[in-house]
Amino acid sequence: MITLRNIHKSYSAGGNQLHVLKGIDLEIKAGEFVSVMGSSGSGKSTLLNVIGILDDYDEGEYLLDKKSIKNLNETQAAILRNTFIGFVFQSFNLISFKNAMENVALPLYAKIGKS
Ligand SMILES: Nc1ncnc2c1ncn2[C@@H]1O[C@H](COP(=O)(O)OP(=O)(O)OP(=O)(O)O)[C@@H](O)[C@H]1O
Ligand SMILES: [Mg+2]
Numbered sequence: 001m002i003t004l005r006n007i008h009k010s011y012s013a014g015g016n017q018l019h020v021l022k023g024i025d026l027e028i029k030a031g032e033f034v035s036v037m038g039s040s041g042s043g044k045s046t047l048l049n050v051i052g053i054l055d056d057y058d059e060g061e062y063l064l065d066k067k068s069i070k071n072l073n074e075t076q077a078a079i080l081r082n083t084f085i086g087f088v089f090q091s092f093n094l095i096s097f098k099n100a101m102e103n104v105a106l107p108l109y110a111k112i113g114k115s
Helices: 044-051 074-084 100-114
Strands: 002-013 016-028 059-064
Touching: 002 044, 016 044
Parallel strands: none
Antiparallel strands: 002 016, 002 059
């Protein structure tokens, strides 16, 4: 379902390159439940932003449902996000008039509506 091979990502910060993802290999099969753990600043959000097609990566290969995710335009990325990905952000983008459970469940409504 999700395959990452040798994924690298750096940020440019104040003229310096910050190499955050240094060759990530990851395989997640349909139905698997996976947690990513690591200290603050270790790159968890960076990794999830790549997996969620919210941000690009510099090097390596990302296959989602066996299709390569690289250099997509905004429309292509939006279609894939809408089809495959439900993203609960770390500290913002929650919907204020929904409770915590409804916020987490929200992406499911879109997917159930389509099937
Ligand atoms: N947009 C950005 N520009 C420059 N540096 C960034 C950017 N986003 C994250 N970083 C840096 O990249 C590193 C990894 O950050 P990231 O947010 O992925 O860590 P994290 O594991 O999610 O941390 P936390 O547990 O605090 O949420 C940190 O050093 C952070 O300061
Ligand atoms: Mg984070």
